[in-house]
Amino acid sequence: MPTYNEAGTIGRTVGQVLEACPDISIVVVDDGSPDGTGRLADSIAAGDRRVHVMHREGPRGLGPAYLAGFAWGLERGFAVICEMDMDGSHRPQDLPRLLALLDRRPQVALVLGSRRVSGGATAGWPWYRDLISRLGSWYARHALGIRVRDATAGFRAYRSWALRRVDLGSVESSGYVFQIDMLRRILAAGGIVVELPIVFVERTQGVSKMGPSIVLEAMVRVTGWGLERVRGCFGRGPAGR
Template sequence: MSEPRSSEVSGDHPHTLVVIPTFNERDNLRPIVRRLNDALPRAHVLVVDDNSPDGTGELADRLAEDARVHVLHRTGKAGLGAAYVAGFDWALRRGYQAIVEMDADGSHSPEQLPALLETLFRGDVGAVLGSRYVPGGRVVNWPWYRSLLSRGGNVYSKWALGVAVNDLTGGFRAYRSEVLREVDLHTVASQGYCFQVDLAVRVLDTGRSVVEVPITFVERENGQSKMNGAIVREALLRVTGWGARRWGTRLRAVLGSSGVFRR
């Protein structure tokens, strides 16, 4: 893994870093970075590229001529979760206060990011999720089966884990840096989209709140979705296992407090 090919963050740098993982997103990267720069002129962007064969990494290096853009090259495709952990590590070492994750494909609107950041530093908020499944949120241009899979997965995850979050699998989020330091990122084993579920639950377990802000999610126009059957199976198995452990812990606590386990 190489160091970013751009200037180091200076002492008067903006406090927000947007982490964008990429694999074969050459057609999408320049437009999304431009929109980010327009929406948040003082924020920085970190492109985490997994050695894309289509030249995404090389394009990112050219975009890094702008001091607000940084690039982290990885040697191969190791999964979404690993890419985000690498990007979060990079951000934490450089003192950013707000760390954002979003896709490169245009499905997440940079213009909606200020609304997430405005909520992040209120009270005990640890993370703000751009949510498709709260009032005001919506999905545009998805086929019915993709919508059914997403909604069903989120309903199941919410029930299995016993948490009050409607969109656990979404990837448009903002975190406080101190919260990411608390959750021990390097023990997050999830590589697919259940990385999002895992991290949201870990934030809740720190005692901080997770707030959902409605967003409009738009299906990508260029390139191919990374969703596949293996990712769905991983999410189902992991969420079921996590849920069983969480409900087991709660049941033991209830039985213990009621005296069932007392002699």
């Protein structure tokens, strides 16, 4: 769970996640939050051995934070590595559903908590954020030739073996396009991706990290990957199921 200025939500969110899934470990990757999020995370970890904290000088971006968390989990032999937002947008009660789907379908490499399949939705989002999200997924689907409806979804459960098939060292995406980047890599490696409907709830505290530079990065990178696909440099990989 990457954090940057999430002091108002970290205590509640971590508590709810552990209540929903008592047997998991949580890794908080804090990018030097000036509001003291890192100190709060240390305090929580001191009282619960299931909580671990990584401190980085930041902000250094969402993608690198997730990669640091992936590396931590892979080094320690976890079979499943999940990613969630700390701001409460991803409901903790949905995490057991993602894990249960992996239990039922051992061939699945990645489960996405999806807003864009039947039963999925957003709650409290302004219309322009919803439009940006929809357009981003639509563009990614058509540029990359995939069928996943919510390509930018950030609530995910990966099999560790699927992450090991991907050259994580070559991932350079920093912002939210990291989610699209990982999705295309998992598909190109032959992984099966399943979308599970969730309700994405607008944060009640703090501010979104989405900005023009993040949107621009996504457009440039997805366009570049799409051109590579057309030229046959990257390869399509199987479409999502």
